[in-house]
Amino acid sequence: MTIRTAGDFDRHYEQDMRILRKPQQAVLAVLAIIAILIAPRFNQSYWAPTLNQIAYTIIALQGLNILTGLAGQISLGQASFMLVGGYSSALMSTHWGLPIVLTIPLAALTTGTIGLIFGLPSLRVKGFYLAMATLAAQFIIPWATRNLWKPILGGTNGAIDVPSPEMFGIAWKEPMNFFIIAFVVLIITTILTNNITRTRLGRAFVAVRDNDLAAELLGVNLYGYKLRAFFIAAALAGVAGALKAHYQRGVGTEFGYGLQDSIFFLGMLVIGGMGTRLGPFLGAITIVLLDDVAIWMGELLAHVFPDQAAQLLTSFRPIFFGLVLILFLIFEPRGLAHRWGQFLAAWRLRPFAR
Amino acid sequence: MKKTWFNYLLALALIGLLAACASPAAEAPAAEAPASEASAADESAPETSSASAEDAEGESVADDDSAAMGSTASMDAVECAHDLTGEEIVMYQQAGREGPLASILGQGFALATEDVISYINDNGGVCGATMALDFCETNYNPEMEVTCYEGFRAADPKPVVLFTYGSGATIALKDRVVEDEIVNLAAGLNAEAFYNPADGYTFGSGPIYSDQFAGFIQFLSENWADIKPEGASDEIIVGVIGWASAYGGGATTPEAIAYAESLGVTVLPLEEQAISPDADVSGSVQTLALNGANVIYSQALSFGTAQVIGTVRALGLWDSVVVGTVNWGFNTDVLNILGDNIAIADGTYGMFPYAWWSDTDLEGVQIAMELFESAGHPESERATTYLTTVSAFLMMDHVMEATLNEYGPDGLTGANVKATMESMGTVTGAGVLRLDTADGSRATHSSQVRQWEWNGESMDYTVVQDFFRLPDTRE
Numbered sequence: 001m002t003i004r005t006a007g008d009f010d011r012h013y014e015q016d017m018r019i020l021r022k023p024q025q026a027v028l029a030v031l032a033i034i035a036i037l038i039a040p041r042f043n044q045s046y047w048a049p050t051l052n053q054i055a056y057t058i059i060a061l062q063g064l065n066i067l068t069g070l071a072g073q074i075s076l077g078q079a080s081f082m083l084v085g086g087y088s089s090a091l092m093s094t095h096w097g098l099p100i101v102l103t104i105p106l107a108a109l110t111t112g113t114i115g116l117i118f119g120l121p122s123l124r125v126k127g128f129y130l131a132m133a134t135l136a137a138q139f140i141i142p143w144a145t146r147n148l149w150k151p152i153l154g155g156t157n158g159a160i161d162v163p164s165p166e167m168f169g170i171a172w173k174e175p176m177n178f179f180i181i182a183f184v185v186l187i188i189t190t191i192l193t194n195n196i197t198r199t200r201l202g203r204a205f206v207a208v209r210d211n212d213l214a215a216e217l218l219g220v221n222l223y224g225y226k227l228r229a230f231f232i233a234a235a236l237a238g239v240a241g242a243l244k245a246h247y248q249r250g251v252g253t254e255f256g257y258g259l260q261d262s263i264f265f266l267g268m269l270v271i272g273g274m275g276t277r278l279g280p281f282l283g284a285i286t287i288v289l290l291d292d293v294a295i296w297m298g299e300l301l302a303h304v305f306p307d308q309a310a311q312l313l314t315s316f317r318p319i320f321f322g323l324v325l326i327l328f329l330i331f332e333p334r335g336l337a338h339r340w341g342q343f344l345a346a347w348r349l350r351p352f353a354r
Numbered sequence: 355m356k357k358t359w360f361n362y363l364l365a366l367a368l369i370g371l372l373a374a375c376a377s378p379a380a381e382a383p384a385a386e387a388p389a390s391e392a393s394a395a396d397e398s399a400p401e402t403s404s405a406s407a408e409d410a411e412g413e414s415v416a417d418d419d420s421a422a423m424g425s426t427a428s429m430d431a432v433e434c435a436h437d438l439t440g441e442e443i444v445m446y447q448q449a450g451r452e453g454p455l456a457s458i459l460g461q462g463f464a465l466a467t468e469d470v471i472s473y474i475n476d477n478g479g480v481c482g483a484t485m486a487l488d489f490c491e492t493n494y495n496p497e498m499e500v501t502c503y504e505g506f507r508a509a510d511p512k513p514v515v516l517f518t519y520g521s522g523a524t525i526a527l528k529d530r531v532v533e534d535e536i537v538n539l540a541a542g543l544n545a546e547a548f549y550n551p552a553d554g555y556t557f558g559s560g561p562i563y564s565d566q567f568a569g570f571i572q573f574l575s576e577n578w579a580d581i582k583p584e585g586a587s588d589e590i591i592v593g594v595i596g597w598a599s600a601y602g603g604g605a606t607t608p609e610a611i612a613y614a615e616s617l618g619v620t621v622l623p624l625e626e627q628a629i630s631p632d633a634d635v636s637g638s639v640q641t642l643a644l645n646g647a648n649v650i651y652s653q654a655l656s657f658g659t660a661q662v663i664g665t666v667r668a669l670g671l672w673d674s675v676v677v678g679t680v681n682w683g684f685n686t687d688v689l690n691i692l693g694d695n696i697a698i699a700d701g702t703y704g705m706f707p708y709a710w711w712s713d714t715d716l717e718g719v720q721i722a723m724e725l726f727e728s729a730g731h732p733e734s735e736r737a738t739t740y741l742t743t744v745s746a747f748l749m750m751d752h753v754m755e756a757t758l759n760e761y762g763p764d765g766l767t768g769a770n771v772k773a774t775m776e777s778m779g780t781v782t783g784a785g786v787l788r789l790d791t792a793d794g795s796r797a798t799h800s801s802q803v804r805q806w807e808w809n810g811e812s813m814d815y816t817v818v819q820d821f822f823r824l825p826d827t828r829e
Contacts, residue, residue: 045508049501146603146626156596156603156624157546159525173533175504248500249529254522254600255496291498295491298452314456317493 019194037183041176048175054288055182056243057265061272061280062193063236064265069275070202071229072209073122073130077137078237079261083253084141085111085238086245087153090162093246100165100246104185107242108235114141115234122226126212138262142253159252162245178247185243189236194277196232205229209275267321271328273337282336287321294320435759438483443754443766444509445471445487445747448502449519450494455629458494458656459519460687462735466743469725474747480754485747492523499523500530507534514768515539515750521547521601524556531555535768537775539746541682544604548796549828555772558797559708559746559787560681561824563604566705566801567594567651568613569824570678573703573803574649575617577819583674586648590619593642595635595662596653598626605653605680609827622647631657635665643671652679659683660691667698678703684804686737689813700808703818707801708742709786710815718745718784745783753781799824 010016020026040047064078088107092098098106121133145153154160164173165181172178196202204225207215216222245251264287272283298316302309332339450456451464467487474485488509490502499522506513513536518524521542528547531538531554538556540547545562548554561569574581574590582588592614596602606624614621622645625638639662642650652662659679666672684704689696713719722744726736757766757774775781781789790799803819 045505046501049497049504053497053501146598156600156606157525157544158600158603161529248496248526250496250526252600253598254525295452295493299491309461313452317453 017198019191033183033187037180040179044176048179050288051179052175052182052243052247054284055179055186056240056247057268057284057288058280059186059189059243060237060240061265061268061284062189063233063240064269065274065276065280066193066196066205066236067229067233068266069269069279070197070205070209071226072205072212073119073226073229074127074266075134075230075233076131076259076262076266077118077134077141078233078265079257079259080138080141081111081115081234081237082241082244082261083145083251083257084114084234085241086162086251086255086257087145087160087241088238089242090160090245090251091152093163094161099167100181100242101167104239104242108238111238111241112231112235115230115237116227118234119227119230122230123223135259138259142257146253154252157252158254159250162249162251164249165246173249175247182243182247185239189239193236197277201225201228206275267325269335270325270333271335273335276335276337278337278340279335282340286336290321290324433759434478434481434755436481436763438479438481438758438763441483441763442486443480443483444513445485445515445517445750446490446506446509446513447487447517448490448492448499448506448523449517450492451489452491453493455494457631457687457691459739460735460737462731462737462740463743465729465731465735466722466725466740467747469729470744470747473721473725473744474751480751481758485751492520494520494522496522496526499526503527503530507536512536512768514754514766514771517746518542521599521604524548525600528554528556531768535772537768537771539750542601543797544600545607545609545828547600549794552794554796555768556796557772557775557789557791559742559783559789561705561707561798561801562827563601563653563680564607564610564827565797565799565824566680566707567605567653568610568827569801569822570651570703570705570803571610571614571617571619571621572822572825573819574676574678575619581676583648583676586674590649591622591646592619592649592651593622593625593645593647594651594653595625595627595638595642597629597658599629602626602629602653605651607827610825613825613827627654627658627661629658633658633661635661636669639665639669639671643669643674647675649676649678652677652683655680655682655685656687657691659688663688663699663702664692664695672698672701676703677701679705681705681707681801682738684806685739686734687739689806690734690737696813697808699806699813702806704804704806705801706804706815706817707788707798708738708745710738710804711736711741712815713786716785718748718786721748721784722786742783742787745786749781749783749787749789753778795828799826 010021015021020029040051060078060082064075067073067075085107088110089100089103092103092106093100118134118137122130125133146156146158166172170177172181204215204220207218207220208222208225212222248255268283268287269279271286272281273279294317297320298313301312301316305312328335447467449459449463451459471485471487474480479485488506490505492498492502499518503516506516512534515537516531517539518527519541521544524538524540524542524544524547527538528550532551536555540556540558543558543560543562545564548556548558548562560566571592578588578590594606596605603624606621611621622642625641627633627635627638639650650662650666652659654662663677666675666677679702681704684702684706689699692699709716709719711719711723714723719741722741725744726740753771753775754766756778757771760774761770775789776791779792781791788798788800790797800821800823802817802821804815805818807814807816
């Protein structure tokens with residue numbers, strides 16, 4: 001819900017369509033970008049790797065948000081598409097010597113094409129059954145990377161080396177420097193996904209999600225738009241996977257990309273707010289930072305209850321995340337983005353908000 | 355009312371989140387470090403280096419290896435040329451002590467590290483300097499392994515030695531430790547990660563997995579007539595069940611398989627096992643059985659190996675196959691997991707490249723026993739983890755003292771520690787662990803084969819093949 005103060009109105013259509021409607025908003029955005037790039041340098045050893053992880057996680061979630069949040073197609077294979085993107089970018093860098101500015105978009109195209117293949121069942125099935133179909137991707141792709149084309153994909157080693165980006169003589173392998181690349185890519189994907197939600201494509205996705213029968217009767221090509229959603233989601237996962245691969249300087253099942261990651265992505269989206277622009281940001285930031293909180297709490301509890309230390313250390317983290325997810329589903333199923341919207345609305349409507 | 359309450363809860367959680375995450379990566383207090391199973395320090399370099407000149411043809415060198423492992427050289431063999439009293443030397447460690455995979459290392463990991471660091475500091479430290487430990491939790495998550503490493507490398511002074519656990523960490527950090535010149539004492543013994551690049555900084559206390567598997571094949575080939583199941587043919591057909599990871603695939607490298615084929619041993623395609631405490635391997639076991647396997651080798655550990663043993667028993671195949679496992683799978687935690695059914699592991703073979711608690715003639719074992727019993731730890735933790743951890747830290751204590759003697763206090767760098775270890779040729783951890791550093795090697799090249807034998811009350815770790823030189827399956 002967008003609430004504006006009295007007197008704040010648009011004078012022409014172009015202004016209404018702008019993301020940053022007023023000069024003050026543009027200034028704030030620039031200042032925020034500068035702050036995000038500078039602030040982590042005060043505790044680089046922790047924030048640099050964490051921000052990189054948050055950045056590529058947000059990009060993967062943006063793709064999942066398009067597919068699941070907007071188009072209503074559940075996917076349990078987002079992590080496997082990241083794996084495809086990582087391998088694509090790695091192989092193009094290693095064997096063709098392409099720079100990262102080319103390998104990332106090419107990886108996106110490659111992964112999007114793979115995503116189309118696993119989106120084909122959406123013609124016939126939906127809901128839970130479609131989720132099972134995407135689950136197939138989550139099993140097939142990692143298996144293929146370990147058992148097919150072993151000299152190229154690493155085989156049972158589960159990983160191949162990925163070179164660090166080389167541009168302008170900067171040491172991009174340093175986490176803080178790499179974050180600049182990740183942040184720029186994040187800004188681009190954020191603009192793209194925001195524009196998708198505001199265009200015919202996004203409205204068609206929403207129509208498919210809300211009532212596919214009515215959408216079809218209104219002339220929306222269900223299958224076509226579902227495939228587009230799969231393509232976009234997989235492409236963004238490919239971008240995220242490429243960034244992750246170049247950051248970690250390795251790609252393969254040894255670096256994760258498992259079913260647990262795919263499920264965590266869905267959980268992040270629920271917590272952040274499915275179908276919202278802020279959802280991927282809030283979900284990724286919350287869960288990545290909560291990981292450290294869970295470790296800290298687990299150690300604390302192990303110290304407080306030494307007799308149960310072994311059991312606590314083993315089981316606390318998954319219980320903690322499960323509890324967080326349940327609490328959100330009960331008390332705020334629309335996620336943190338909705339809660340943030342309510343805060344904003346309450347602030348703007350003060351003192352009349354209640 | 356509910357919304358207001360939830361808003362307050364959310365605000366409190368947000369404040370707590372920011373407060374908790376404002377601090378750098380978790381720092382453990384000094385001496386709170388799990389036992390590193392990697393890296394055995396050469397405690398008595400002059401005595402053990404002579405034992406490194408082993409038979410390169412792969413023949414049994416039990417005497418030389420036993421002598422090396424059985425060194426009872428005094429813990430004070432390295433006389434410090436410098437006094438660093440008042441200084442502190444930090445060892446860095448990253449592992450998964452929390453989460454579903456925490457049982458892999460267990461509590462013995464943390465207990466042993468705490469005990470041995472206290473012991474070292476009580477006995478003069480590292481040339482007078484206090485040994486401390488900085489631990490970072492990783493949950494065995496590669497992203498967290500990299501995050502922890504980045505946190506460590508930013509330390510001042512730069513880390514000299516890093517302990518990691520898990521093949522994922524070994525692979526993720528293999529190039530980083532070379533760039534930063536930090537010695538990585540890894541428990542993840544994946545060949546690709548160790549020797550690629552060739553001049554890497556990754557060292558391991560045990561033999562790489564492919565060497566162990568080839569060694570097990572060699573043992574089978576030489577002793578098949580005595581150990582084969584009743585009714586089994588003379589042809590050895592080995593099935594490997596490994597975790598779906600680099601660790602699980604670490605045994606069946608092309609080099610190891612080629613070696614097996616050179617001995618006329620058939621190795622079936624690898625059967626993957628999910629890394630989960632409730633994974634089901636019945637399908638894998640049955641597939642191997644149907645393909646004629648008369649040997650099943652578990653390239654897993656902890657609950658993974660326990661699952662294989664339990665499944666083979668449950669399917670009634672125990673008398674039809676020989677069951678063996680890699681060194682980390684031949685550990686007390688597997689028996690602890692089996693619990694009341696411990697006896698079903700009777701007859702399992704395991705690669706064993708270090709000493710055991712029963713080798714009480716070894717100084718390292720004596721020290722470990724003294725520490726273990728004085729601390730009153732539960733018997734369930736009297737495992738390989740505790741023993742090798744104590745040994746590894748004792749080893750590093752002396753490697754660092756040797757480095758200080760050679761290069762001086764300002765020369766205590768990762769590059770110099772690496773050079774010291776390489777110059778030693780053979781590095782042992784108070785006789786318990788052994789690390790061969792000759793000829794570009796950065797891992798052990800010898801092992802025993804032991805077998806679990808149930809005596810009615812407990813499981814004995816019986817030596818069935820004393821230390822022998824393992825085939826070299828490096829690429």
